[in-house]
Amino acid sequence: MNVLIIGANGYLGPHVVEALAPHYHLRITDIKPAPSEVRTKYSGHEFRDVDATSAEQVLDAAKGMDAILNLSVVRPHRKLAFYVNMLGCYNIMRAAVQHGVRRVINTGPHYTIAGPSYEWFDHGIGPDVPTQSGTYLYSLTKSLGQEVCRAFTENKANDVYVLDFLFYGFCFASEVKRGVGAGPFTVEWSDAGESFRRGLEVDLAKLPSKCEVFYIFANSPHGIFDNEKTERVLGFKPKHDIMDLWRKKL
C-alpha cells in the first residue's frame, strides 16, 4: 500500500512514520524539509516538500497513492490556521477524489468535535456527538476542516472514506509514573503511531459510514470521554497502560 503523509515532520509525524515504515511504502512530506538523519533512516521511502495549502502540490503528491494521512496543523496564526487546517483538508479531499484515493485519515484535537460546551459539562462523551468545537482558533479551524472532509463524503459521486483521528495529550512510556497527572485525552506516542496502522487496515466496507470519528487515547479513570468505538470498530487498543498518571504519588 502506498501512503502519503502530509505534515510528517511535526510532533506526531515521526511516530507515525516509525509505526508505518516497516509495512507500507511511504511518501513522507512536510512544508519543512525532513532532516538528513530521517532521510537516511527511511531511505527506502520517498521524501517531498509539500505545502498543504497548495492545491497543486497536494494534487501532485497524491498521485499513485492508496491512502492519505493528514497530520498537518497550524495552531496560533490567525490566517495560516484557516489555510492549513481547513483549506488543507479541501485540497487533500479534492486530490483524493481526483486520483481515486479511497482512504483519508484526518487528524485533530479532541475539541474538533467535543469543545468546552461538552468537556466542561459532560461525561461519557463519545466521538459521534454533534460537533461543538467552540471558537478557539485551533479547534474551530480543525472542525471546519473535518466538516469539509465530511461534505466530500456526503457526495455520492465521491468514492472516498474519511477517518478522523482525534488526539490531545501524549506521553512517553518512561514518563508514566504515579503522581505525574495528565489531561483527559492522553495516549503514549508509539501507540498513537500504531493507531494509524489500524486505520489503514480496517475494511472500509465495514465502517458505519463514509466519515467516522475516532478518539485515540488510553483508558483513563475519569470517564469524561469514551474511546469504546475505537476498539470496537478499528480493533485498536493502546498497549501502554497509563493509568498511573492519575494515581497518587507514593
Add this chain to the structure above:
Amino acid sequence: MKRRGFLKKMGFACAGGTSVLAGCKGGAKADAERIGDTSQSGAKSKRILITCAESSLAQAVAAELGKANDIRLTGPSEVRTNYKFTRSDLGHGAETSELVRGLDAIVHVAEPPPGSSEVERIDYQTRGTYNLLFAAREAGVRQVVFFSSLEVMTGYDDDLEVREGWRPLVTEKSSAFSNYLGEFTCREFARDRYLSIVVLRLGKVVRAADVAGKRFESLWVEERDVAQATSKALKLDLDTYRGNRPWRIFHIQSGSPRARFAIDSAKSKSGLNYKPRFNW
C-alpha cells in the same frame, strides 16, 4: 461646516457627494432621525455596520435600516456612499477591531467579491466571518445578522416541508457550500453566548424591476423584503427569554404560494413578523 464636523464625529458622512443609496435622506429631519435616540417606531436607534457595501443587497439593507439607525458600511473595495464607509478585507488585524468599536449590531451580508473562486469563497465565509465575529465579541457588540442561503436546504426533495431546524444538506459541490461553512462558524460564536446571532437564509435575491416579465423562480426573494426581514431581526428583544436565544435561523423568501420553502417561522409574531411585499 460645524454641523458637518459634528455629524462626522458622530459617525455620519451624509453631507454632500452623490449617493448610490436611495435610503440616505438629506436634510435636518433625516439627520435628526438617525442621530436621535428614538426611531419612528419608538425603538432606540442603533449603530449598525453592514458588510459587503458594494453589493446591491447591502445597499438595500442600508436604505431600510438607515431610516432609523446610524449606519456604517464596509467592503473590500471603495464604494461611493453617503454613509460612513471604511474599506476592510475583514482581516485579523487592529483595523477590524476598529471597524466594530462602539457598534450595537452588525449585518454581515457575507457575499464574497464577484468572481471569487470556491476556495476564496470558503476563505471569506469562514476566516472573514471569524475575524469579524471575534472582533465583535471583543468589542461587546451584542447582535449579528448573518446572511446565508436557502441553497443549503435544496438537497431535500421538493415536496418536503423543510424547516429551519432541519440539517443542511451540502456536499463540496453545493453552490452554497461556503455559505454553510459560514453558518458553521457563526454557530460556534453563538454557542458561547457573547453574541446573539440571527441567520437569515435567503432565497435567490432579486429586484422586482429586474425580473418583471421573467419566468417565476421558486426561490426568489425581493431585496427590499430581505431588508425588511433584517430590520425585524434587529428588533428581536435581547432582554426577553425569547430574544435572548443566541442562535436563531429564519428562512426568507417571497410569500408566493409557489415558493419553494415555508416562511411561517419568519412570518410568525413570535418570530420576525415578516410580511413579504413581493409575492409574485
